[in-house]
Amino acid sequence: MRTVHTTVNGQRVVADVPDNTLLVDFLRSQLELTGTKESCGVGVCGACSVLLDGKPVSSCLTLAVFADGCTIETIEGMADDNKLHPLQEAFIRCGGFQCGICTPGQIMMAKALLEQHPRPTRMQIKQWMMGNLCRCTGYYKIIESIESAAEGTKS
Amino acid sequence: MKPFSYLEPDSLDEALDLLGRHGDDAKVIAGGTALVNFMKNDLVEPRFVIGLRRLKHLQAMTEDNGLRIGALTTLRTLETSPTVAGYAPLLAQACRLVATVRIRMMATLGGAIAYADPALDTPPALMACDASFTVQSRREARTVPAYQFFTGILETVLAPDELVTEIVVPRQPTGCRTAYIKFLPATHDDYATVSVAARVAVADGKVVDARIALGAVGATAVRAAAAEELLAGKEPNAANFRDAAQAATADLEPLKDIRGSPDYKRKMAAVHVVRALQAATTAPHP
Numbered sequence: 215m216r217t218v219h220t221t222v223n224g225q226r227v228v229a230d231v232p233d234n235t236l237l238v239d240f241l242r243s244q245l246e247l248t249g250t251k252e253s254c255g256v257g258v259c260g261a262c263s264v265l266l267d268g269k270p271v272s273s274c275l276t277l278a279v280f281a282d283g284c285t286i287e288t289i290e291g292m293a294d295d296n297k298l299h300p301l302q303e304a305f306i307r308c309g310g311f312q313c314g315i316c317t318p319g320q321i322m323m324a325k326a327l328l329e330q331h332p333r334p335t336r337m338q339i340k341q342w343m344m345g346n347l348c349r350c351t352g353y354y355k356i357i358e359s360i361e362s363a364a365e366g367t368k369s
Numbered sequence: 370m371k372p373f374s375y376l377e378p379d380s381l382d383e384a385l386d387l388l389g390r391h392g393d394d395a396k397v398i399a400g401g402t403a404l405v406n407f408m409k410n411d412l413v414e415p416r417f418v419i420g421l422r423r424l425k426h427l428q429a430m431t432e433d434n435g436l437r438i439g440a441l442t443t444l445r446t447l448e449t450s451p452t453v454a455g456y457a458p459l460l461a462q463a464c465r466l467v468a469t470v471r472i473r474m475m476a477t478l479g480g481a482i483a484y485a486d487p488a489l490d491t492p493p494a495l496m497a498c499d500a501s502f503t504v505q506s507r508r509e510a511r512t513v514p515a516y517q518f519f520t521g522i523l524e525t526v527l528a529p530d531e532l533v534t535e536i537v538v539p540r541q542p543t544g545c546r547t548a549y550i551k552f553l554p555a556t557h558d559d560y561a562t563v564s565v566a567a568r569v570a571v572a573d574g575k576v577v578d579a580r581i582a583l584g585a586v587g588a589t590a591v592r593a594a595a596a597e598e599l600l601a602g603k604e605p606n607a608a609n610f611r612d613a614a615q616a617a618t619a620d621l622e623p624l625k626d627i628r629g630s631p632d633y634k635r636k637m638a639a640v641h642v643v644r645a646l647q648a649a650t651t652a653p654h655p
């Protein structure tokens with residue numbers, strides 16, 4: 215058991231976690247932040263993407279103890295009270311999701327992209343988002359959502 | 370995942386002490402992209418997992434008699450670093466073709482080489498750059514050339530108490546040009562079906578220096594020394610490249626897997642040796 219000090223979506227969290235806990239399980243089971251999904255469990259699909267100190271990681275391959283001393287951002291922290299984040303609004307506006315399972319991961323990954331490249335080219339979007347699989351949308355709508363959100367944010 | 374005790378040393382000395390004490394019962398964890406997958410499937414069941422993330426100096430790169438890359442440097446850092454692009458564009462190019470951005474942000478170069486999957490992209494690139502690895506334990510520090518480091522599938526010369534601390538890329542010969550080709554017939558985020566790294570220097574119309582290394586063609590990445598020798602002093606033309614490809618691939622024993630049969634991979638390896646040599650010798654000079 216280790217005590218993890220972390221800031222999750224802006225809130226300080228101190229929690230005891232078994233050493234062999236995965237970050238995705240810590241978030242979903244212990245903190246009840248079930249927005250983050252686990253799908254492949256092997257780092258391929260991106261459904262479990264969260265930001266650790268601003269950097270996207272597969273929470274299915276990350277030990278919860280790695281969060282000690284770090285900030286974590288998940289989909290639950292995107293909306294500001296009742297106001298959706300521009301990326302969330304763009305995904306709704308452009309039809310960037312259907313079943314929604316991949317969407318929290320898509321949006322967290324896209325947030326990290328726009329922080330690095332506020333006005334990404336289509337190629338940059340494709341290269342960055344390649345590790346976030348979607349069985350429903352056929353990807354074009356996801357790319358359009360990110361472009362639309364980027365156009366809305368003044369760089 | 371089986372229970373283990375997580376330990377987080379603050380210094381290299383402390384990490385080496387822990388490894389010396391727990392050796393066989395311990396695994397170090399860097400990015401975790403390989404180890405966590407293995408532990409989730411109970412393929413390795415360490416009693417102690419030693420986290421390296423506090424060893425900040427192993428995340429840095431320094432120029433000192435070559436480029437010294439701390440073992441914890443991520444593949445994403447290598448792919449985007451102007452220093453690496455200047456020293457060894459071949460390594461940057463190989464890193465850029467690993468998996469996806471998110472995995473490259475987590476995965477470290479030290480973790481990749483210690484993992485030693487035969488289909489990794491970085492080992493052939495490191496071999497063709499004449500890289501060597503600094504390996505440390507409480508007992509000693511030693512330097513192992515990349516082409517002597519890998520001993521089998523997921524096996525290396527590392528003893529249980531040893532840590533890779535840095536990857537050293539020497540200054541590359543003047544006038545050399547490079548290419549890394551990853552043959553990906555299925556999806557772009559796949560492991561290589563075969564891969565080829567080439568570094569060639571040409572002067573007065575003759576090859577004066579060549580390095581060729583292949584990935585995913587057997588139990589380890591391999592350097593094609595016979596092909597390198599064959600090219601030396603020859604004109605960089607298609608016929609000589611085909612002879613080199615023949616020499617580089619004749620004795621390979623690729624593994625049969627979902628990406629193809631040994632025979633198919635051997636043929637594809639030969640095709641891609643020629644293409645890598647062509648790409649390297651026609652690339653613009655840096």
Ligand SMILES: Cc1cc2nc3c(=O)[nH]c(=O)nc-3n(C[C@H](O)[C@H](O)[C@H](O)COP(=O)(O)OP(=O)(O)OC[C@H]3O[C@@H](n4cnc5c(N)ncnc54)[C@H](O)[C@@H]3O)c2cc1C
Nearest residue numbers: 257399400401402403404468477479480481483489490533
């Ligand atoms: C979805 C996915 C796709 C991938 N695709 C590719 C690909 O296309 N091409 C490619 O080349 N690779 C690919 N990989 C593999 C990836 O490159 C490796 O998993 C990664 O480089 C390992 O680094 P890590 O820091 O995560 O290592 P860890 O998982 O932390 O460690 C791996 C092993 O090395 C040991 N170790 C770690 N650091 C050290 C050290 N400094 N000294 C001694 N031992 C050490 C650990 O004990 C462990 O046994 C892929 C991985 C995933 C998850």
Ligand code: FES
Nearest residue numbers: 253254255260274
């Ligand atoms: S569930 Fe983590 S990457 Fe697929």
Ligand code: FES
Nearest residue numbers: 312313348349350
């Ligand atoms: S919306 Fe269903 S998987 Fe992407």
